[in-house]
Amino acid sequence: MATTLHDVATLAGVSIKTVSNVVNDYEHIRPATREKVLKAIAELGYQPNLSARSLRSGRTGVIGLALPELSLSYFAELADAVIRAAERRHLVVLIEQTGGGDRAREIEMLSSPRLQLTDGLLFSPLGMDQDDAALLEVPYPMVLLGERIFGGPTDHVTMRNAEAAKAATQHLIAAGRRRIAVLGVHEGERVGSAALRLQGHREALEEAGIEFDERLMGPVDRWHRLDGAETMRAILASGVQFDAVFGFNDTLALGAMRVLQEAGLRVPQDVAVMGFDGLDEAKYSLPTLSTVDPGRDEIADTAVAVLADRIENRGKPYVPQQHLTTFTVIARESTAVS
Incomplete structure (x- = not known):
C-alpha cells in the first residue's frame, strides 16, 4: 500500500492539513513543525501525487x-x-x-x-x-x-557581450600584443554574439590606436573545436603575422591552441590565446586558457x-x-x- 498524507500526519503528530501545507511549501509553517513533517516523510518514503497537485494548483512545477x-x-x-x-x-x-x-x-x-x-x-x-x-x-x-x-x-x-569582448582584447593589449587574430566572426551578422563581440574587439583596438586588419579575422560557420582548428590553420597558411588569438568562445580558442602547438609555436611566448565563456575545461588545458566568465x-x-x-x-x-x-x-x- 502507498504511503498517504494520513500516515505522515499520524507519525508526525499533526493534522493532514499541516502535512499538505508542508508538501506544498506553504511558507507560514513553524520550523519545528516543518522539521517533524519532513522527518516523517523521509522515514515513510512518502511521494506526493504530483498529478493531483498540478490539477489543484494549475501548475506542474x-x-x-x-x-x-x-x-x-x-x-x-x-x-x-x-x-x-x-x-x-x-x-x-x-x-x-x-x-x-x-x-x-x-x-x-x-x-x-x-x-x-x-x-x-x-x-x-x-x-x-x-x-x-x-x-x-x-x-x-x-x-x-x-x-x-x-x-x-x-x-x-x-550578457554584456561587447563590453566583455572589449575587456578581453584590452587584456591582450596590456600583455603587449598588437596583432590579434580573431576566431568566430560571422560574416554579415548584424545582431548576435559574434557581431557584438567583434564590436567590442574593434572598440578596444581603436582606443589603443591599433589599426584594424581584416586579414586577422577568422570567419566560421559554427563555434566548435574543429572550426577553431581549421580557421587557425587557414590564418597560419595565409602568412599574415599575429602575436595573439582571441577566440569568441573557449571551444574555438582550445581548437586553435592545439594547432598553434602543432605548428611549433609556443603559447604564450610566441602567441597569446584568449577565450570567452569561462568553461570549466579551460582550467585544465595546457597551458590553462585565459577567458572571460560572462556571468x-x-x-x-x-x-x-x-x-x-x-x-x-x-x-x-x-x-x-x-x-x-x-x-x-x-x-x-x-x-x-x-
Whole structure:
C-alpha cells in the first residue's frame, strides 16, 4: 500500500492539513513543525501525487529550457546551472534541443505540445533573429536568453557581450600584443554574439590606436573545436603575422591552441590565446586558457527567478525587462607575461 498524507500526519503528530501545507511549501509553517513533517516523510518514503497537485494548483512545477545544442560546452554548463537554480526553487527542468541554429525548429518549439507539461519556458534561440521578435508573443510565461533578439515582448536575460569582448582584447593589449587574430566572426551578422563581440574587439583596438586588419579575422560557420582548428590553420597558411588569438568562445580558442602547438609555436611566448565563456575545461588545458566568465551562473539564476515570478503572477500586466549580467576577465597561463 502507498504511503498517504494520513500516515505522515499520524507519525508526525499533526493534522493532514499541516502535512499538505508542508508538501506544498506553504511558507507560514513553524520550523519545528516543518522539521517533524519532513522527518516523517523521509522515514515513510512518502511521494506526493504530483498529478493531483498540478490539477489543484494549475501548475506542474516544471519549466522548459530550449537550447541550440548540448554538444557545445557552454550550453551544457548553462543547462547545469539552470537545473541547480531551479532546484533551489523546487522546480524541475525539461530540456529541449533546437538543432544548433535551426530557425524552423526554434519556431516550432514555441508551439510544441510538450510545453503543456511545463509552467513556462527559458528560450535560447540561435537561428531566429530580430525580425522574428513578434513570434515571441506566446500565451505562457517565457524568458528569452542569448543575443539574437532584443526589445521583444518578453523578459530577456543576457550578457554584456561587447563590453566583455572589449575587456578581453584590452587584456591582450596590456600583455603587449598588437596583432590579434580573431576566431568566430560571422560574416554579415548584424545582431548576435559574434557581431557584438567583434564590436567590442574593434572598440578596444581603436582606443589603443591599433589599426584594424581584416586579414586577422577568422570567419566560421559554427563555434566548435574543429572550426577553431581549421580557421587557425587557414590564418597560419595565409602568412599574415599575429602575436595573439582571441577566440569568441573557449571551444574555438582550445581548437586553435592545439594547432598553434602543432605548428611549433609556443603559447604564450610566441602567441597569446584568449577565450570567452569561462568553461570549466579551460582550467585544465595546457597551458590553462585565459577567458572571460560572462556571468553564466548569474544568467541561470536570474532567468529562473524571473520566470518563477512571471509564473506566480501569470495573467497580471507587466513591462518586459532586460537583465544584463556582470562579467570577469580570468587571466591564466595562455596570456601570461613572462
